[in-house]
Amino acid sequence: MGKVIGIDLGTTNSCVSIMSGGDPVVIANAEGNRTTPSVVGITDKGERLVGQIAKRQAITNPENTIYSIKRLIGRKAESKEVREASKRLPYKVVSAPNGDAHVEIRGKQYSPAEISAMILQKMKQTAEDYLGEPVTEAVITVPAYFDDSQRQATKDAGQIAGLTVLRIINEPTAASLAYGLDKKKDERIAVYDLGGGTFDVSILEIGDGVFEVKSTNGDTFLGGDDFDQRIMDWLVEEFKKDQGIDLKKDRMALQRLKEAAERAKIELSSSQETEINLPFITADAGGPKHLVIKLTRAKMEQLVDDLIQRTVEPCKKALSDAGVTAKEVDEVVLVGGMTRMPKVIQLVRDFFGKEPHKGVNPDEVVAIGAGIQGGVLKGEVKDVLLLDVTPLTLGIETLGSVFTRLIERNTTIPTKKSQIFSTAADGQTAVTINVLQGEREMASDNKTLGHFDLVGLPPAPRGMPQIEVSFDIDANGIVHVAAKDMATQKEQSIRITASSGLNKDEIDKMVKDAQAHAAEDKKKRELVEVRNEADNRIYGVEKLLAEHGDKIGEDDRKHIQEEIAAARKALEGNDLAAIQTATQNLVKASQKIGEEMYKRTAADGAGTPGPDGGGGEGQPGNAGNDEKVVDAEYTEVNKDKK
Amino acid sequence: MRDFSEKTSESKDQEGVESPAEVTPADELKTAQDQYLWLAAEFENYKKRAQKDQADYIKYANERILKDLLTVLDNLQRALQHAQQFDGANGLVQGIELTCKNYVETLSRHGVKEISSMGLPFDPAVHQAVALIEAKEGQAPNTVVAEHEKGYHLHDRVLRPAMVTVAGPNKAAGD
Ligand SMILES: Nc1ncnc2c1ncn2[C@@H]1O[C@H](COP(=O)(O)OP(=O)(O)OP(=O)(O)O)[C@@H](O)[C@H]1O
Numbered sequence: 001m002g003k004v005i006g007i008d009l010g011t012t013n014s015c016v017s018i019m020s021g022g023d024p025v026v027i028a029n030a031e032g033n034r035t036t037p038s039v040v041g042i043t044d045k046g047e048r049l050v051g052q053i054a055k056r057q058a059i060t061n062p063e064n065t066i067y068s069i070k071r072l073i074g075r076k077a078e079s080k081e082v083r084e085a086s087k088r089l090p091y092k093v094v095s096a097p098n099g100d101a102h103v104e105i106r107g108k109q110y111s112p113a114e115i116s117a118m119i120l121q122k123m124k125q126t127a128e129d130y131l132g133e134p135v136t137e138a139v140i141t142v143p144a145y146f147d148d149s150q151r152q153a154t155k156d157a158g159q160i161a162g163l164t165v166l167r168i169i170n171e172p173t174a175a176s177l178a179y180g181l182d183k184k185k186d187e188r189i190a191v192y193d194l195g196g197g198t199f200d201v202s203i204l205e206i207g208d209g210v211f212e213v214k215s216t217n218g219d220t221f222l223g224g225d226d227f228d229q230r231i232m233d234w235l236v237e238e239f240k241k242d243q244g245i246d247l248k249k250d251r252m253a254l255q256r257l258k259e260a261a262e263r264a265k266i267e268l269s270s271s272q273e274t275e276i277n278l279p280f281i282t283a284d285a286g287g288p289k290h291l292v293i294k295l296t297r298a299k300m301e302q303l304v305d306d307l308i309q310r311t312v313e314p315c316k317k318a319l320s321d322a323g324v325t326a327k328e329v330d331e332v333v334l335v336g337g338m339t340r341m342p343k344v345i346q347l348v349r350d351f352f353g354k355e356p357h358k359g360v361n362p363d364e365v366v367a368i369g370a371g372i373q374g375g376v377l378k379g380e381v382k383d384v385l386l387l388d389v390t391p392l393t394l395g396i397e398t399l400g401s402v403f404t405r406l407i408e409r410n411t412t413i414p415t416k417k418s419q420i421f422s423t424a425a426d427g428q429t430a431v432t433i434n435v436l437q438g439e440r441e442m443a444s445d446n447k448t449l450g451h452f453d454l455v456g457l458p459p460a461p462r463g464m465p466q467i468e469v470s471f472d473i474d475a476n477g478i479v480h481v482a483a484k485d486m487a488t489q490k491e492q493s494i495r496i497t498a499s500s501g502l503n504k505d506e507i508d509k510m511v512k513d514a515q516a517h518a519a520e521d522k523k524k525r526e527l528v529e530v531r532n533e534a535d536n537r538i539y540g541v542e543k544l545l546a547e548h549g550d551k552i553g554e555d556d557r558k559h560i561q562e563e564i565a566a567a568r569k570a571l572e573g574n575d576l577a578a579i580q581t582a583t584q585n586l587v588k589a590s591q592k593i594g595e596e597m598y599k600r601t602a603a604d605g606a607g608t609p610g611p612d613g614g615g616g617e618g619q620p621g622n623a624g625n626d627e628k629v630v631d632a633e634y635t636e637v638n639k640d641k642k
Numbered sequence: 643m644r645d646f647s648e649k650t651s652e653s654k655d656q657e658g659v660e661s662p663a664e665v666t667p668a669d670e671l672k673t674a675q676d677q678y679l680w681l682a683a684e685f686e687n688y689k690k691r692a693q694k695d696q697a698d699y700i701k702y703a704n705e706r707i708l709k710d711l712l713t714v715l716d717n718l719q720r721a722l723q724h725a726q727q728f729d730g731a732n733g734l735v736q737g738i739e740l741t742c743k744n745y746v747e748t749l750s751r752h753g754v755k756e757i758s759s760m761g762l763p764f765d766p767a768v769h770q771a772v773a774l775i776e777a778k779e780g781q782a783p784n785t786v787v788a789e790h791e792k793g794y795h796l797h798d799r800v801l802r803p804a805m806v807t808v809a810g811p812n813k814a815a816g817d
């Protein structure tokens with residue numbers, strides 16, 4: 001039985017661990033380091049360099065040295081985040097035919113998954129050297145905020161590297177796993193992970209060997225890289241003041257500055273002052289220039305203060321989503337190299353009101369958790385179950401562009417949920433399922449993950465067909481959506497892979513603005529509901545009129561037709577009250593038909609009850625109420641494809 | 643909570659299989675044997691790895707302190723260079739020279755060896771490029787043309803790479 005390795009595929013550094021003799025161990029690479037820089041370089045001879053070696057030659061080869069690839073994986077080239085990131089990356093980011101962000105190295109395009117695969121291969125090799133046997137299976141971690149396409153791309157990377165990825169797990173969950181194995185009592189834990197490129201905070205509950213993620217929050221674009229950037233900007237500024245030369249335009253100088261900035265930052269975690277010393281940083285007519293600048297801890301803390309403060313909001317949200325206060329958290333766990341910074345530790349201590357747990361090596365704990373999970377899957381570790389949550393709400397678009405939720409955010413996964421929907425038009429033979437992710441009421445404010453059509457429905461009046469839409473999120477957080485026509489048992493499904501990724505901005509927009517826009521969204525939704533109601537009434541009355549119009553007098557018929565016209569007119573506008581009034585008038589007028597029919601049936605002696613003003617069968621009027629049957633916006637596929 | 647987690651995790655199909663599937667003593671024995679063999683193999687491998695780990699640990703135990711001591715040597719060498727340039731050779735300079743030599747020899751006894759770099763092709767395995775310049779007349783491209791800090795090996799590992807300036811391809815410098 002082969003070993004399963006656990007890999008923390010980080011933005012800055014990657015780390016691999018394995019269960020050995022019942023305990024997780026971090027494996028050092030050939031160079032003797034326990035973490036490997038997530039850097040890939042391609043030389044002019046086409047040779048691939050990975051890790052420290054790639055980092056060392058970066059300056060001679062900046063366009064062909066790829067770092068922070070995790071910022072691009074599973075994202076679209078046109079997304080704001082990619083454009084923002086590529087401004088700072090010395091290598092070329094291009095758009096693949098499908099819109100994904102790719103990188104171009106020496107005229108050849110590589111997907112971020114391919115680049116990540118090179119890093120994974122190195123981690124695989126590290127493990128194989130240590131074990132003396134081939135390794136084919138792995139558990140890989142991703143930030144809690146990674147959406148489906150980012151997870152999928154990470155999985156692809158594993159596959160390209162020759163690894164079967166048994167699980168993709170969230171980094172904070174892995175960290176808690178590493179932590180929870182030691183202490184198996186009931187506890188509520190906050191995991192604060194500030195790494196090289198991402199910030200995650202999670203609230204977990206541990207008890208009985210069961211891990212449960214109660215909530216997650218974070219910032220996919222906040223990490224040590226930003227701290228380095230701040231220090232770099234400051235150095236550039238100081239140098240400009242001093243020498244009048246702008247180093248920003250000099251790529252080579254920037255490379256050196258980046259390394260020096262990080263070194264200074266790390267140094268200042270243990271000392272109060274450091275000197276940044278970069279001889280021959282540049283040259284002008286007057287000869288070579290050297291950069292020699294002193295930086296104190298206090299000054300650095302001032303430079304990055306707002307970055308550290310930016311971690312507070314996500315902490316607050318995570319707590320409120322989990323429905324707990326800071327006081328109710330039993331233990332706080334620090335993860336990520338940045339949590340070695342004293343100021344960060346202080347903030348966490350102040351926020352949670354307790355001393356954070358630092359007993360674990362912060363940049364290895366995620367890999368250790370992944371290794372343990374590998375052991376769990378191989379049966380080496382018993383009594384540990386892993387439960388993650390989905391970070392955003394999932395649902396579909398229904399009539400009037402309303403977002404109908406199927407799986408709420410922070411639902412523990414794996415999970416499955418289904419609901420019955422129907423058609424919006426008579427004789428409709430196809431429906432489009434638009435799968436969305438987000439927190440807003442209206443479909444258009446959320447993110448489309450993908451869509452598909454279910455065709456070949458037998459023609460029927462609207463509201464009649466029963467279409468079961470089911471969502472299934474597997475343990476890796478990958479979403480499968482299926483739609484089934486109950487009459488014909490016809491089924492269509494997608495596994496959402498090619499979706500465009502959700503960037504941090506969008507997540508923010510969804511989670512934050514969902515609250516900010518709550519009132520406005522509610523109004524919009526109300527309007528849609530009122531419109532749907534009006535539409536249904538018109539439909540019902542017209543049908544009734546067509547079938548039983550001959551049973552009422554000419555005047556009544558004309559009156560009803562006028563009211564229908566009035567309701568249609570009202571529907572052209574967006575005045576909620578006007579639509580409501582017109583609908584009411586229509587209902588009132590249409591009752592005449594019912595009355596007449598009652599009279600007749602009473603006269604005929606038959607006991608069948610007449611329809612009320614609405615009429616129509618399976619009347620799904622009040623979409624959004626807790627009815628089993630809800631209208632879905634299933635327009636004819638060829639008519640309106642969005 | 644426990645029920646829920648068991649239902650939703652890997653043991654999903656357990657419910658169906660569990661109930662009537664009769665486990666014969668032969669099955670039990672086979673499982674136990676498998677587990678035993680597996681454990682035995684794992685233990686053997688663990689022993690081998692532990693031995694290797696320990697050997698490595700001893701071999702590289704001094705890595706960190708040796709690395710830190712290198713900066714002291716750097717500064718001693720800088721001082722020497724400066725003195726030689728401006729003060730010529732006097733007794734003190736000679737003394738420092740001997741101390742440096744002594745230092746390098748001591749390190750070498752503990753497995754620390756200098757990495758050559760000047761004039762050699764740039765090799766990221768042992769060189770850290772800190773600057774790239776245009777290759778001048780007579781300089782082969784992609785070679786080390788200046789060494790800012792010496793690099794050292796500790797046994798088979800790079801204790802610290804040499805900090806070097808590399809001559810780039812003939813006219814590919816800055817942009
Ligand atoms: N002693 C230290 N003091 C301050 N920062 C440190 C220290 N050691 C490492 N770091 C910083 O930690 C960051 C790397 O952390 P880590 O290895 O946990 O990130 P990662 O897992 O690669 O990133 P991510 O989790 O965002 O994908 C780098 O920015 C590094 O500079």
Ligand SMILES: [Mg+2]
Pocket residue numbers: 008010011171195196336366
């Ligand atoms: Mg990390």
